[in-house]
Amino acid sequence: MNREPVWQPSASQAALKSRAQQLAFVRGFFAKREVLEVETPVLGRCGVTDVNLDGIPAQVSAGTRTGGWLQTSPEYHMKRLLAAGCGSIFQISRVFRNGEQGRRHNPEFSMLEWYRTGFDDVTLMAEVSDLVCDWLGCERPEIIQYRDALRRWAHIDPFAATVRELMRRCEEWLEPEQLADLGRDGCLDLLMSFAVEPNLGRGRPVFITGYPASQASLARVSKSDGYETAHRFELYVDGLELCNGYWELTDPGEQRLRFEADNELRRRSGKPEMGLDEAFLAALDQGLPECSGVALGLDRLLMLKLGVQDIREVLAFPFERA
Numbered sequence: 001m002n003r004e005p006v007w008q009p010s011a012s013q014a015a016l017k018s019r020a021q022q023l024a025f026v027r028g029f030f031a032k033r034e035v036l037e038v039e040t041p042v043l044g045r046c047g048v049t050d051v052n053l054d055g056i057p058a059q060v061s062a063g064t065r066t067g068g069w070l071q072t073s074p075e076y077h078m079k080r081l082l083a084a085g086c087g088s089i090f091q092i093s094r095v096f097r098n099g100e101q102g103r104r105h106n107p108e109f110s111m112l113e114w115y116r117t118g119f120d121d122v123t124l125m126a127e128v129s130d131l132v133c134d135w136l137g138c139e140r141p142e143i144i145q146y147r148d149a150l151r152r153w154a155h156i157d158p159f160a161a162t163v164r165e166l167m168r169r170c171e172e173w174l175e176p177e178q179l180a181d182l183g184r185d186g187c188l189d190l191l192m193s194f195a196v197e198p199n200l201g202r203g204r205p206v207f208i209t210g211y212p213a214s215q216a217s218l219a220r221v222s223k224s225d226g227y228e229t230a231h232r233f234e235l236y237v238d239g240l241e242l243c244n245g246y247w248e249l250t251d252p253g254e255q256r257l258r259f260e261a262d263n264e265l266r267r268r269s270g271k272p273e274m275g276l277d278e279a280f281l282a283a284l285d286q287g288l289p290e291c292s293g294v295a296l297g298l299d300r301l302l303m304l305k306l307g308v309q310d311i312r313e314v315l316a317f318p319f320e321r322a
Contacts, residue, residue, distance in 0.1 A: 018302060019302055025135055029130075035090050038086065040093070043058055043070060045279065046274070047274050050217065050262060054097065056069065070096035072096060075218070079248075079284070079293075089114065093110070095109060109299050110297070110299050113294070114294060115292070118289075132235065133205070136305060138204075146211045146229075149192075149196050149200070163184050166191070167179045181268075181269065184214070188215070201237040201238050205235060207233050209232070209233045212229065213228035215232070217262060220246075241300075243295060248288065252281055299311050
């Protein structure tokens with residue numbers, strides 16, 4: 001593939017045709033459920049505070065505004081529409097994340113994001129199952145708790161283990177000096193990536209639920225067995241993470257505190273602080289309806305449909321050819 005002239009697409013004609021079929025399937029799926037398709041800006045006023053995401057700044061000057069960010073997700077704009085009374089909505093969008101490139105990543109990729117008013121996370125998981133399994137023609141997912149998954153495949157209790165115990169477990173993949181600045185959530189992310197994820201969804205898709213509250217800054221939180229857990233889920237198929245969903249947080253004060261906590265983590269990790277999206281927070285002040293939302297990687301879904309292992313095989317022009 002790398003030997004081909006740069007002007008040529010990396011995806012086959014069959015892959016391009018399957019992408020078109022996928023888009024038609026998605027739009028038909030939501031049309032039957034009377035979910036409104038929307039479009040929101042790819043270029044927004046703010047980036048995101050999430051320490052695990054690096055946005056791409058844009059040098060723009062228009063009117064009285066300068067600068068901006070290519071969006072890592074349409075989430076904040078879509079929630080502004082929800083607060084304005086749009087009801088259940090979905091969007092197929094191009095999103096951007098700096099530094100993400102490899103067999104499963106491209107800095108620019110296609111995301112399907114949707115929000116269902118009146119749904120909790122369990123109800124939305126059922127709808128995710130309908131969309132993904134109808135498209136792939138696969139069995140409905142099983143559900144595994146995050147804690148059980150870490151116990152089974154990483155051989156450690158993610159809630160009860162100390163940071164020192166987590167770091168020792170991570171030494172199978174990184175040297176001790178590399179682990180010094182990871183902290184609790186960094187260690188848990190590493191264990192999830194290296195010890196757990198490769199085992200997930202083999203033969204049957206699987207939802208992981210019940211994440212630590214610290215790993216879902218936009219989700220509601222409740223207590224389970226004495227520990228705070230987030231109403232968050234992720235779907236895995238053949239070891240590939242496909243989507244991330246929340247029963248959405250609607251409290252503007254709590255959301256602001258979580259953004260500020262994100263920025264504190266960014267400071268500690270040497271990353272620049274990000275400005276808070278005051279337009280989004282104002283929408284929460286106005287009132288976000290009870291809802292759940294999910295973001296799903298359409299390129300990865302297409303990889304699964306076609307049985308390919310490299311995202312470049314489903315992209316017309318990946319970053320190196322764009």
